[in-house]
Amino acid sequence: MVQYSKPRSFYDTFERKGEGQISTHYCPGCGHGNAHKLIAEAIDTLGIQDRVVFLSPVGCSVFAYYYFDTGNIQCAHGRAPSVGTGVRKTLDDAIVISYQGDGDLAGIGMASIVHAANRGENITVFFVNNAIYGMTGGQMAPTTLIDQKTQTTPLGRNLQRDGNPIGMCELMDSLETPVYIERVTFSSPAKIMKARKVVRKALQNQIDKKGFSFVEILSPCPVNWKMSPTDARRWVSESLEPIFPVKNFRDLDDVRGESAKLPLMEGNRLLDYLKPEKHISPEAPNETVVDQQVKIAGFGGQGVMSAGVLLSNCVIQKGLNTTWLPSYGPEMRGGTAYASVKVSTQPIGSPVVDFPNVLIAMNGPSLEAFEEKVPAGGLIMVNTSLISRKVQRKDVRTYYLPATELAKDVGLIATANIIVLSIYFLISEVVDLDTFRKVIPLSLKKKQLAEMNLQAVDKAEVYFSEHPLEQS
Ligand SMILES: Cc1ncc(C[n+]2csc(CCOP(=O)(O)OP(=O)(O)O)c2C)c(N)n1
Ligand code: SF4
Incomplete structure (x- = not known):
């Protein structure tokens, strides 16, 4: 018998959203809901609910702390990796989850993520790439595709004017220190199930104190793409995946970066x-x-x-x-x-x-x-x-x-x-x-x-x- 149940790492009801609420604020067909579920399931499976410090970004997932029954910190726009670094340095046992959108991570927070990755902080980053600024109504993001129409590029992103979309996994892969880099996609239920393993692995790495793990999720935003949820999943597959190849970029066995150094606070x-x-x-x-x-x-x-x-x-x-x-x-x-x-x-x-x-x-x-x-x-x-x-x-x-x-x-x-x-x-x-x-x-x-x-x-x-x- 298959039994479907809510992960324990979610609150039973989302009281911060309103009394007795059981649904999230995400639009129908939005990938954030799927990403939350995979992360919550992994937290349950790994038995780390009491250790998790979940970093909510600015963006549509700004209210992630409504849902995750874990430690939570709401971070300034793009600064979750810096906040996570602070948590890492002070709470040796914490499992730090930095959950960020593409405007948050690859736009305003680019410096924060690059330096945290380069230091090899032992944290796990989930990067939800929907190729647009979702929360603010669909402006061009660093990951917006060439010719993609957005609120700020009504005629489409222009290569000469706006540059190319930024491949964050590729950028991470140019650094020495990350131990794990993988891009997954939410273009179909089967692919979401594949992503489940990747999410768990990225958290397991942190438990094992291996170092910096980065998972990019190609995720639909039907509302701002002005598509039905079904068409949005198709667009992820047909338009996003060719530009952002879904693959494992790196999976190292050795310990790198911050984790490879002396124990916490020693040597400072x-x-x-x-x-x-x-x-x-x-x-x-x-x-x-x-x-x-x-x-x-x-x-x-x-x-x-x-x-x-x-x-x-x-x-x-x-x-x-x-x-x-x-x-x-x-x-x-x-x-x-x-x-x-x-x-x-x-x-x-x-x-x-x-x-x-x-x-x-x-x-x-x-x-x-x-x-x-x-x-x-x-x-x-x-x-x-x-x-x-x-x-x-x-x-x-x-x-x-x-x-x-x-x-x-x-x-x-x-x-x-x-x-x-x-x-x-x-x-x-x-x-x-x-x-x-x-x-x-x-x-x-x-x-x-x-x-x-x-x-x-x-x-x-x-x-x-x-x-x-x-x-x-
Ligand atoms: C310092 C600062 N600058 C700008 C904003 C406005 N703002 C709020 S959300 C957002 C974009 C978020 O987009 P993304 O990270 O892609 O997340 P999504 O909403 O798509 O999940 C922006 C620019 C802000 N809240 N704070
Ligand atoms: S605007 Fe897009 S990213 Fe934001 S909740 Fe709706 S579908 Fe999701």
């Missing part, structure tokens, strides 16, 4: 340097959840970025999780500069700090920009050397200090960042000053500079003992 000097055991024995993370979202804001040259890095380096020593995200204004000199730092006992999903529970305002524009963003109960530290006004909010804690003046007393105005950071540590108790004192010489290689920064810590400690938080 920066990451190695940041490992706590290199410097000081890490302490067990606090049992209570620490959740600090810090915005250090000022103008370029005030050391807000290095204050952010120092903060992150200090909390790493404490065995906590942290992210540091710099943000610069467009000006070459003297523009705004903001460092966003997150500190948590929990894994951190995003480095973006929209609502800082700690704002360190080093100059007036920073206070203007962020005062309203601090949640009630948060802390605002104000550098009174450069900010004359008071904080307007009544529902936050405030601490006023003349950071720039104190830094001048130390003899180096650039240590104002160290002074505010020291006092932030004293208030928050996230890091003790002894840890800070140990981290400073590790971060500042110039001995004299490190010494002045250490003096700034002493200066801040004395200042805080004379001006505790309550008195401000």
Whole structure:
């Protein structure tokens, strides 16, 4: 008896699409539905549902995360291979599926895919080539055929004006590192069944840590081709397949690229340097959840970025999780500069700090920009050397200090960042000053500079003992 059932890797109902929905948003006859099914079946067969991180692109499959009951990330247009690289580097056990259309992968994301392939990232890419920009209404894509009529080529793609369609498998095949490259077609049910094996193989390669696998799927888009689903399948066979030959380009047994290198993170000097055991024995993370979202804001040259890095380096020593995200204004000199730092006992999903529970305002524009963003109960530290006004909010804690003046007393105005950071540590108790004192010489290689920064810590400690938080 043949029993047809939905792959377990799909949700039972697609609640993100609407309550109780069981059908996808794809048009009748669209190849995306077939591609999804083959991938979901392979995930089931290989038993990797809990490990999969599915990268949805921009394009008609932008909502793939509605359907796949796996880890999901919706990526910026064309950037799935870069996102996948990030996932690969951080989650050793993840199975990364980059699912992309031809506009996404071969148009806006061309650089991202070529470099990921060239590095030989151990990820699997499914490239759905329907020779058109589907989602936006049928414009010419890099894979549009010569003479093919689209919204932007109403008289057909012109060789002289638009160049040739790009064969992505051929391009991938010019690189050393990919281990597996195959083009399949959805022109008939029998060919779809053939593709099933290829999809599984491309995922198996990743499980085996072989390296970069690339599967191109020639796929119908009846709506934008203005054809019936049956005619669209025929057009895949009669028009696409002669230009994009369906074949295996490469199937290597040896391990290549990123997978062939040392184990995860080994050999990366920066990451190695940041490992706590290199410097000081890490302490067990606090049992209570620490959740600090810090915005250090000022103008370029005030050391807000290095204050952010120092903060992150200090909390790493404490065995906590942290992210540091710099943000610069467009000006070459003297523009705004903001460092966003997150500190948590929990894994951190995003480095973006929209609502800082700690704002360190080093100059007036920073206070203007962020005062309203601090949640009630948060802390605002104000550098009174450069900010004359008071904080307007009544529902936050405030601490006023003349950071720039104190830094001048130390003899180096650039240590104002160290002074505010020291006092932030004293208030928050996230890091003790002894840890800070140990981290400073590790971060500042110039001995004299490190010494002045250490003096700034002493200066801040004395200042805080004379001006505790309550008195401000
Ligand atoms: C940065 C950016 N540029 C352009 C767009 C508009 N856009 C959305 S989908 C799309 C084309 C997607 O085509 P393709 O990758 O071939 O996928 P399909 O829809 O055919 O599956 C474009 C250009 C966008 N969303 N973001
Ligand atoms: S427009 Fe084309 S690619 Fe998009 S869902 Fe419809 S048939 Fe599929």
